Amino acid sequence: MTTNHLDDPHTPVALAGSLTQLREFRSADGADAFAIVGDDKVTRHLSFDSRSRDDTQAMIDSAVERAKSRPRTEYYLGMTRLDDDRLIGFCRLGLSGVRAAKLGYAVAAAHWGNGYATDAVRTALAFAFGPLNLHRVTVAIGPDNPASQKVVEHLEFAREGVLRDHVYTNGDWRDSVLYSVLSDERSRRAHG
Numbered sequence: 001m002t003t004n005h006l007d008d009p010h011t012p013v014a015l016a017g018s019l020t021q022l023r024e025f026r027s028a029d030g031a032d033a034f035a036i037v038g039d040d041k042v043t044r045h046l047s048f049d050s051r052s053r054d055d056t057q058a059m060i061d062s063a064v065e066r067a068k069s070r071p072r073t074e075y076y077l078g079m080t081r082l083d084d085d086r087l088i089g090f091c092r093l094g095l096s097g098v099r100a101a102k103l104g105y106a107v108a109a110a111h112w113g114n115g116y117a118t119d120a121v122r123t124a125l126a127f128a129f130g131p132l133n134l135h136r137v138t139v140a141i142g143p144d145n146p147a148s149q150k151v152v153e154h155l156e157f158a159r160e161g162v163l164r165d166h167v168y169t170n171g172d173w174r175d176s177v178l179y180s181v182l183s184d185e186r187s188r189r190a191h192g
């Protein structure tokens, strides 16, 4: 039987890419997380409104607690640069259905445009299709979010269609463009 991180209660996740690392959150990340989820420039593209400092700390503490759940159905990971352990973003794989996950990510606005999201998502996909043995990863992106669409296009996700009024955020309904990538597509590309 394939072993994977779902069955492994003892491994804190730490994944290195070329530019970024994905690691477990810790409570001390609250202040840096506020620079991300407390910023309207970032959250206008997310499925929730900007958070207060207190709500951000509660969000991080809750993620730290959920990371201890077994079986683990969520990998909500902090993103850092390789040379600095402070949080510059996050990346989340929420497992649902059969060997499937929904992906989410964000980078603090001060760090946009450096390739960090593309690197971190590439790393998250290697984890998803490797140790987690997933088959399908999806991401739902707002139609007016070209930067995020660029990230997944770089990583050869396929555009599946539009989810109408998919999220209620910032006081209104918002469509999402659904993208997916499948495990066999990635292995074909890796060997092609």
Ligand SMILES: CC(C)(COP(=O)(O)OP(=O)(O)OC[C@H]1O[C@@H](n2cnc3c(N)ncnc32)[C@H](O)[C@@H]1OP(=O)(O)O)[C@@H](O)C(=O)NCCC(=O)NCCS
Pocket (backbone or CB within 6 Å): 041, 042, 043, 045, 046, 104, 105, 106, 107, 108, 111, 112, 113, 114, 115, 116, 117, 118, 119, 139, 140, 141, 142, 145, 146, 147, 148, 150, 151
């Ligand atoms: C989307 C987001 C994560 C990208 O982070 P990032 O680290 O800047 O991403 P990268 O640098 O890896 O790549 C961004 C790409 O978008 C491009 N881009 C940025 N702004 C753009 C715009 N307005 N129009 C078109 N392309 C744009 C960049 O040029 C880059 O493409 P390139 O590598 O071909 O030059 C970041 O903008 C963010 O956090 N946005 C708010 C939250 C969010 O949208 N999360 C995703 C929800 S699905």
